[in-house]
Amino acid sequence: MNIAASVAADAGQLIAACPSCGGGSLAQIYAQDDVPVSSCLLFDDADSARQVERGDISLCHCEGCGFIFNAAIRQGASEYSERYEETQGFSPTFSGFHTALARELIERHELRGREVLEIGCGKGEFLLLLSQLGENRCTGIDPSALPERIEGIEGAERVTLIPEFFAPELARQQFDAIVCKMTLEHIVPTLDFLRIVRAGIVEGSRPLVFFQIPNAMRILQDAAYEDIYYEHCSYFTEGSLARLFEQAGFAPLRVLHQYDDQYLTIEATVGDAPVFKAADDREEIARLAASLADRIATKQAAWADRIEAAITAGRKVAIWGSGSKAVSFLAAQPRPELVGAVVDINPNRQGHAMPGTGHAILSPHDLASFRPDLVIVMNAVYRDEIAHDLSALGLSPEIVTLEN
Template identity: 85%
Template structure:
């Protein structure tokens, strides 16, 4: 997002103040060097994928508001363009969740025949659902949008995709709902960004404001290092998310944990609303943050040993999922070459190469020739779906999930 706000830096070039509350009471909790700065870019071949730009991760925890962020982030380092391929829409599991989410918002907030804006709309799939199910008129803004992908699909006539970065002037009209899904975690100056969104709301209107982000409390509790990668520079728990929205001038209405506790969703508006009755999670977050590095190291060592043992036994190993989790998982392995195949059901990713390691991305139909013995699922929520796909292909591999 092109919210170019200078952030105070220390002598070591780390961000010195919390981007969500301004506090300088920061503690470093996790570090990883030399990781790909772009995990979802499509590279045509291994040589290009190996040349991906790299950066460092230095997670800092703010004692003031509980926010966690990469203090070593270089704004603008990650590429968000037509080469960025992040969609999960080819998964029946995700599509079912997406449809239920859109239906719930439409029913509870009477979003029918309304004006909807989505900031960071990706390929426009959620807006298409809001159009199809509620006949809403939808505008989506995202530099990685491909307007041609939805051409001719039912409801597309009411959806306008703008392949640009968000800027305030693009929101200068009255919207009944403002949606921002899986985008805030990519933004460094979180408070400044939310204030820009708030200032763009037409005075006198009370739109639904709906944001969805990864749930950092689950990441901390599970030491889910596969969910710590360069593009995700901002990590929120329910408490730090509510505090940020309040500071930016919004009235939070509710916060939910969804998708097997992987996602946080917040609904808010402007104007007066009863304060949310929720426990202060800062002490819990601080305790989990303090032990994160050690628990991640132990988990990484366990996976490295498991993969090394399988490779030494002559077993063929594949991972299922080629997105950011897979890039992070491979980057943490001492010997990524022990992974023989990377599988993805998204046809737009097949035939390309993994950033950082150069692994070829193949489709499920290629497994008949590969015949893996061990398939490691990058997201456990898809384990049953993948097990069915493997069974349908006649592949009797062991399945393990992160």
């Protein structure tokens, strides 16, 4: 069973039961039709980028466990292949966070010279850190993995990347740590997936189980529609995440809010352990979910007006960031063509086109000739880094984030 590629809905059908608890008390809280099903694919030209496959979002809230998911997801619609480019490691801000995270896990859990599995490893950057900092032997699996990209890098001799979807037999080896970062949100049958991981743990072993996901409570509180997109079909708060892990047979140890509250990380194990008890946040989830659609509509209209006003005043508008947030942001714009430039620090994305709108992805240096008057930063955590880069280019545009 290819669990990472399996979902429960076919075209025209909605998922009728919660994938995390099986409950049927569901409420639709937000919908958006005709959005790109793949946000991080590399397209060679604008025409092919505009022809990206599209799908619908129908976010449903489970009143029983608090889980939120896209009930309109279609099996196999999103493409995860060598064309998928999600790397954030070219940002000094992210690289610093990533390195600190790896070092903290190594120290806290004595991960030195151990066997580590990462499910959904991307291009293997985190495994490289675990190898470099702890001399761990690491196996990563991801259909978008590019083993050749890490060849010759320090620590790569202890890292094996498998460019495939996760399969249950891979969990039936003995590992000291099982890592899964920014992957669970791409999987609909969340409980089934975690039960497969749990069943694969060798009897008598007690590995660290470490997952990282987006923080859905922040999305709900901020009506952060840029963080709602087709690839992300599953949304967790601290409480719904801890409840899922317990139901799947794990013992949660702690849940942390990280990266300016954008990420949740959960550390768990199996067997007897001082189980972490998250606060019951179901009432708060329900309250925020009930008003989500209206609050998103207000924010989307405000951004459309702001961009149009800038253009009317003769100002040039650029957005910084070409990944999933940018795809979602532009998909919600009634006139996305008013955005004159999209820039990204990742050189692997530069020269390609944005899924959906076909915007060319520029390098920061390309902005020197475009000379924007207004730069909209897709992720506020990078604002200071971007301001520094713009200043180094001799540019002084107004810089805003989606939060202001």
